[in-house]
Amino acid sequence: MAMSTFSGSGLIGTEASIPAANFTDTATGTYTDGGVDYKYLTFTSSGTVTIDVAGFADILLVGGGGGGGSGNITGYSAGGGGAGQVFENNVYLSAGTLSVFVGAGGAGGSTSGSENGLSGFASSLGFYLSSGGGGGGSRGETGRSGASGGGGGGNGTHAGGSAFSTLTGNDGAAGTSTAVGGGGGGSGGAPSTSTGGVGTSSSLNNSATTYGAGGNAFGDADGAANTGNGAQGTKTSGAGGGTGGSGIVIIRVVV
Numbered sequence: 590m591a592m593s594t595f596s597g598s599g600l601i602g603t604e605a606s607i608p609a610a611n612f613t614d615t616a617t618g619t620y621t622d623g624g625v626d627y628k629y630l631t632f633t634s635s636g637t638v639t640i641d642v643a644g645f646a647d648i649l650l651v652g653g654g655g656g657g658g659s660g661n662i663t664g665y666s667a668g669g670g671g672a673g674q675v676f677e678n679n680v681y682l683s684a685g686t687l688s689v690f691v692g693a694g695g696a697g698g699s700t701s702g703s704e705n706g707l708s709g710f711a712s713s714l715g716f717y718l719s720s721g722g723g724g725g726g727s728r729g730e731t732g733r734s735g736a737s738g739g740g741g742g743g744n745g746t747h748a749g750g751s752a753f754s755t756l757t758g759n760d761g762a763a764g765t766s767t768a769v770g771g772g773g774g775g776s777g778g779a780p781s782t783s784t785g786g787v788g789t790s791s792s793l794n795n796s797a798t799t800y801g802a803g804g805n806a807f808g809d810a811d812g813a814a815n816t817g818n819g820a821q822g823t824k825t826s827g828a829g830g831g832t833g834g835s836g837i838v839i840i841r842v843v844v
Contacts, residue, residue: 609843610682611642620795625843629794632838633815635690638714643684647841649793650675650714651800652692654812655722655739655773656706657820657830658730659698665729665743667770668785668804669695669706669833670722670750670761672817673736674776676791677717682840687715694812694833695724697820703727703742704830706820708735712836722819722833723750723761725773725804732761732771739819740764740771740780740806749774759786761803773819776801783807785819793839804831 616628630638655669672692692712698704709721723735731748732739738750738761749761749771762771762780775786777799785803792798801817804810807824812834820831 608642608644610640610644610646611842612840613639613641618794619844627841628844629839629841631794632689632691638687638689638840640682640684640687643682645679646682647678647793648675648680648714648717649791649839650712650717650719651817651836652712652719652721652736653694653709653836654817654819654833655709655724655733655735656695656697656833657804657822658706658725658727658742658770659700659704659823659828659830660728660826665770666698666727666807666822666830667725667732667740667742667761667764668773668806668822669725669812669819670735670737670739670773671775671786671788671801671803671819672709672722672836673720673757674789674801675717675719689714689838691838692721692836694820694835695721697830697832698727700827700829703729705730705733706739706830708733709817709833712838714838720753722773722817725819725822725830726764726770737761737774737776737786737801737803740773743770770806770822772806773803775803788818793841
């Protein structure tokens with residue numbers, strides 16, 4: 590087992606007294622980066638991980654994205670907010686079995702009328718937790734708050750939902766009086782009137798993926814699974830908003 594200590598760029602082999610953590614679950618994959626060998630475990634649904642050697646690990650948690658708003662008039666609904674992310678290098682994991690929860694994306698507003706999308710659910714690993722994105726507003730409604738806020742509905746300047754922390758998320762964009770809903774906030778950038786904010790890229794599993802992007806104001810599309818991306822609001826009169834993308838949890842250790 591390689592030894593490790595705190596490093597801003599990840600786990601590295603050292604002569605420290607604390608080893609890298611080890612999990613007994615079958616690894617999702619392995620790779621080498623910068624001369625360091627890693628294995629990682631990816632959760633796309635809830636479960637458990639068994640740590641037989643306590644020590645350091647790198648973790649990524651992404652919550653579920655917010656659902657898009659619905660609307661009985663075309664163009665008024667807003668996009669859902671992107672989910673929050675917890676990316677930590679060299680966290681200490683104790684030996685034992687840890688519960689892993691992967692948050693679902695928020696449902697879109699109902700087709701029966703103008704309804705806000707629901708906020709996404711949090712993902713967690715032990716006591717580490719990453720919040721879901723806020724649901725997008727429907728016609729005439731304010732967006733819901735979340736890790737990043739959902740956009741505000743059109744037919745008046747209705748505010749987007751607030752981000753729980755502007756250090757890690759962005760507020761949703763306000764809707765306008767000209768029938769345009771606001772885009773959902775993203776983990777990596779602020780939205781515009783109709784376009785969702787950008788997400789944040791991670792390659793902890795050796796594949797660069799963008800997580801936590803905000804949904805556009807209209808487009809009738811769900812957030813991609815296991816990205817925590819916010820859903821788009823509906824562009825079709827009488828249709829429901831999209832469902833936010835589900836979250837993901839990744840654990841990486843030195844081998």
